[in-house]
Amino acid sequence: MDSYASFRESDPDTSLESGRKKRRKIEAESQSSEYGRTDVKWRSESAQRIYSVKLVEALQRASQSAAPATSRSTGGRTVRDLANRVLAMAARGRTRWSRAILASRLRLRRLRKVRKPSGSCSRPRKPLPAPSEDRKRRLPAVEKRVKVLSRLVPGCKGIPVTNLLEEAGDYIAALEMQVRAMTALTELLSGSHSDRLGSSTPSPA
Amino acid sequence: MSSRRSRSRQSASSGISDDQIIELVSRLQQLLPELRHRRSDKVSASKVLQETCNYIRSLHREVDDLSERLSELLATSDTAQAAIIRNLLM
Numbered sequence: 001m002d003s004y005a006s007f008r009e010s011d012p013d014t015s016l017e018s019g020r021k022k023r024r025k026i027e028a029e030s031q032s033s034e035y036g037r038t039d040v041k042w043r044s045e046s047a048q049r050i051y052s053v054k055l056v057e058a059l060q061r062a063s064q065s066a067a068p069a070t071s072r073s074t075g076g077r078t079v080r081d082l083a084n085r086v087l088a089m090a091a092r093g094r095t096r097w098s099r100a101i102l103a104s105r106l107r108l109r110r111l112r113k114v115r116k117p118s119g120s121c122s123r124p125r126k127p128l129p130a131p132s133e134d135r136k137r138r139l140p141a142v143e144k145r146v147k148v149l150s151r152l153v154p155g156c157k158g159i160p161v162t163n164l165l166e167e168a169g170d171y172i173a174a175l176e177m178q179v180r181a182m183t184a185l186t187e188l189l190s191g192s193h194s195d196r197l198g199s200s201t202p203s204p205a
Numbered sequence: 206m207s208s209r210r211s212r213s214r215q216s217a218s219s220g221i222s223d224d225q226i227i228e229l230v231s232r233l234q235q236l237l238p239e240l241r242h243r244r245s246d247k248v249s250a251s252k253v254l255q256e257t258c259n260y261i262r263s264l265h266r267e268v269d270d271l272s273e274r275l276s277e278l279l280a281t282s283d284t285a286q287a288a289i290i291r292n293l294l295m
Contacts, residue, residue: 039236063279074279080272145254152261165229168257172236175264182271189278 042173047090052181055086081105087178096163097171100155226250233257 041047062074062082074082084101091098149164150156153171156164231245234253237260 059275059279074276076269076273076276079276079279080269083268083272139251141251142254145251145258148258149254149261152258152265162225162229165226165233168261169229169233169236172233172257172261172264175261175268179264179267179271182268182275186271186274186278189275 039169039173042170042177048177048181048184051086051090051177052185054090055083055181055185058082058086083178083182087174091170091174095170096156096159096167097154098174104154230254 059074059079059082062078085105088098088101093099146161146164149168150159153164153168156167159167227250230250230253234240234243234245234248237253237256239260240248240253240256
């Protein structure tokens with residue numbers, strides 16, 4: 001920290017100039033393509049590392065808060081829901097699917113408490129447009145696939161196709177990062193686990 | 206964010222252009238491991254959407270499998286090991 005401060009003091013003009021240049025470059029990059037930026041966001045190593053750390057923290061909390069007497073405190077479904085929630089939080093509320101994941105848990109809790117009938121939806125369903133238009137995107141095959149896709153991406157049931165495609169792209173990139181992080185985590189855990197079983201000494205130095 | 210909102214509003218009023226959809230579909234194609242290297246004019250939108258659905262489903266399955274394995278590994282190991290892992294990740 002001291003070295004940075006002294007650097008700024010010694011060369012105020014160049015440091016200011018470089019700071020301005022960097023800021024302009026970052027702004028230009030963010031304005032050029034928001035879609036591309038989300039891709040880069042999920043592909044970066046730092047994002048994966050941050051996600052892994054947060055996931056481990058959440059898993060620790062979950063296994064600690066559950067009764068220590070039970071051998072299976074955190075089941076597979078719990079882990080998956082946790083992983084999805086941490087992933088949704090990493091999206092910082094910028095995408096529909098992430099907000100839907102975070103909101104769905106609250107909705108489930110409320111439903112369980114109040115015992116509402118399952119038929120009610122929080123959002124009124126938009127009526128499907130009549131297939132009378134003669135455009136390319138009104139082909140029944142494509143429509144069907146769009147509907148299936150909207151069911152796979154959380155929180156994207158009644159949104160226009162352009163938004164759905166953007167959400168799907170971001171969701172896929174996020175899922176890939178999730179798989180990479182969880183794979184690395186299982187390898188780490190299984191590797192150290194087998195080390196513990198194999199070695200005679202109780203713990204490494 | 207505001208620019209994004211105004212863009213979508215414009216598209217809703219004028220009708221979503223086919224070019225816009227084609228562009229988004231081609232972008233989606235770049236994300237799919239199977240269709241990434243094929244030329245975009247040789248792959249139909251329907252195929253891209255189908256592959257997208259299949260890919261998301263397979264990713265979901267992978268996450269489920271990994272969650273199962275993780276829960277088993279966490280059950281057998283103790284929290285101290287998780288702390289060691291956290292230090293390794295930092």
